[in-house]
Amino acid sequence: MGNLDVWCPRDLLVTYSQHYCTQCRKYFSADLSDLAPPGSQYTHRVIDLAVRIVVEDGLPYRPASWHLWRDYRVFVPFATIQNWVEAGGKKGARADGQYVSGASIIASATLCRID
Numbered sequence: 001m002g003n004l005d006v007w008c009p010r011d012l013l014v015t016y017s018q019h020y021c022t023q024c025r026k027y028f029s030a031d032l033s034d035l036a037p038p039g040s041q042y043t044h045r046v047i048d049l050a051v052r053i054v055v056e057d058g059l060p061y062r063p064a065s066w067h068l069w070r071d072y073r074v075f076v077p078f079a080t081i082q083n084w085v086e087a088g089g090k091k092g093a094r095a096d097g098q099y100v101s102g103a104s105i106i107a108s109a110t111l112c113r114i115d
Helices: 044-055 061-072 078-091 103-111
Strands: 018-021 026-029
Touching: 044 061, 044 078, 061 078
Parallel strands: none
Antiparallel strands: 018 026
């Protein structure tokens, strides 16, 4: 997504599938947690970059927010960056490879008994 060498921003239009189980009458969506955390407006890449700017470069939250906008054209409120940094210290960093695409569909499908 974007050019990794120059960090060109891209608008993502994500198409995902939704499935319906006729037995339990529930809908299941494709797992997108490898792209972004559930319910998040930002990708893992943006989150990792914002936290790295604050932690490694030592920028305060407000200048870090401005830095993301100026260099990458991604607007992230400074309070959001603060929440990400504080959550990283308490819960630990996100482990790459923890999320497998389609895992929720497989896990959800196992809940439905197919005879």
